[in-house]
Amino acid sequence: MQIFQILNTQDTIISYAKKTIAEEAKAIAYLEELIDEEFSNAVETIHHSKGRVIITGIGKSxxxxxxxxxxxxxxxxxxVFMHAADAIHGDLGNILEDDIVICISKSGNxxxxxxxxxxIKSFKNTIIGITANKESFLGKEADYILHAFVEKEACPNNLAPTTSTTAQMVIGDALAVCLLHLQGFSSHDFAKYHPGGALGKKLxxxxxxxxxxNEKPQVSPDSNINTVIVEMTEKRLGATAVTDNGTILGIITDGDLRRMLTTNTSFEGLTAKDIMSTDPKRIDDDAMAVDALEKLEENSISQLLAEKDGQYTGLIHIHDLIREGIL
Incomplete structure (x- = not known):
């Protein structure tokens, strides 16, 4: 009996969730029919404006x-966001001469x-209204109306803002994307505003x-194996460069150490130059990190030696790129 009740509850929850999504999807699909010349004119007005966009609303809006x-x-x-309640208690000072104000209100009243x-009209700023009711106060007073009509809320009592707020957000996204296209806004531009994000880091x-x-592991070609192991252990990058006066001669990785152990019963007398891999993969210190990732993947390796003007500058590990969100 208990199992039946659990399954019945799960079915009910899934049914409610699907119904909510279906109702909101239907409302959003209908918005496509409401996009008209008024929307286009509003976008053009923002695009040609010398000011900012001030967006205001009350409650969920x-x-x-x-x-x-x-x-x-x-x-x-x-x-810039300006809360409608705060606006009439001093925040109207946020609005500058060339700014365009977008007011969001489901009822518009x-x-x-x-x-x-x-x-706002007394300041002679352009007003764009986003409302479900074109016949409302906002609908009649705004210079441009973006119609965000919804037949009903997904809330079973038709009270909690659900479908209506989703519609408002979609209208806002449509505005932003249209402006993006008009401005020729590229992924490089996007990265400028998201330098900490994955895209910004890639660029x-x-x-x-x-x-x-990072630490900068390096040993001389005549360093004994004990010195090599200590350097790799302390710097914790799984490898060390072998250098002579800053010039890269080779690299020793964990794999090189394992191969040494399988081919030598004793490593007494062995030096770095005896076990290093010559002509290691390297990259210029000024190169993009995403290029380092490409080189690592192409060669199926975990480390790259970096250099600048022929001098060893450090080691980059694939874990560094994972940590930075590039991979």
Whole structure:
């Protein structure tokens, strides 16, 4: 009986989840029919504006506004969030002469919006409204209306903002993407605003950024095996360069040590030059880290020696690239 109840509960939960997704998907699909010349004109107005985009709302719409602001800022459209309640208590000072204000409100008739919109109009700033009700106060007073109509909320009581906030977010995404295209915003531009993200690191992180933080294992060609093992153990990069006055002669890896142990009953008298791999794979210290990854993968190796002007500068390990999120 208990197992039956659990299965029945699981079926009910899955059913509710699928119904919610289906209802929101239907509402979002309908938005496509509402994209018209008014939307296009609003996008063109923002694109040609010399100011920023100020986005405001109340309640859940304010939360959506913050997300749209974040999306615009990361895609090349300067945007600022202004809470509608705070705006009528001093934050109107955020709005500059050339700024465009986007007001988000499902009903378009909230008290804060009714107070705020006339004040913005008195400043002569352009107002773009995102609302489900074109006949609302916001719908009639805004210079441009982006219609985010939804038939009903996914909430079974048709009360909690669910479908409507999803629709608002999608309209915001559509705005941001259209502006992105008009500006010719590229992946390189995106990386400028996301230097800490994986894409930013792929485009900007250099080998030197990694080697400068790593230990710099190196031994001379005449170093004994004990010295080699200690150097590799202390520097913890699984390898060491063999150098002579800074010039790379070879590399010794964990694999080289294992092969030495299988081919020699004693390593007394052996030196670094006896077991090193000559002509090791190397990369310029100024090269991009993503190029180092490509070279590591092409040669099925874990370490690369970095050099600058013929001088050894450090070692880069594939784990470094994994840690940085490049792989």
């Amino acid at each position: 304010a939360i959506i506004a913050t997300k749209i602001v974040a999306t615009m800022n990361s895609t090349g459209t300067p945007a 909230t008290p804060e919006i009714k107070v705020l919109v006339p004040l 900007y992180l250099r080998v030197s950024d990694i080697t400068s933080r």
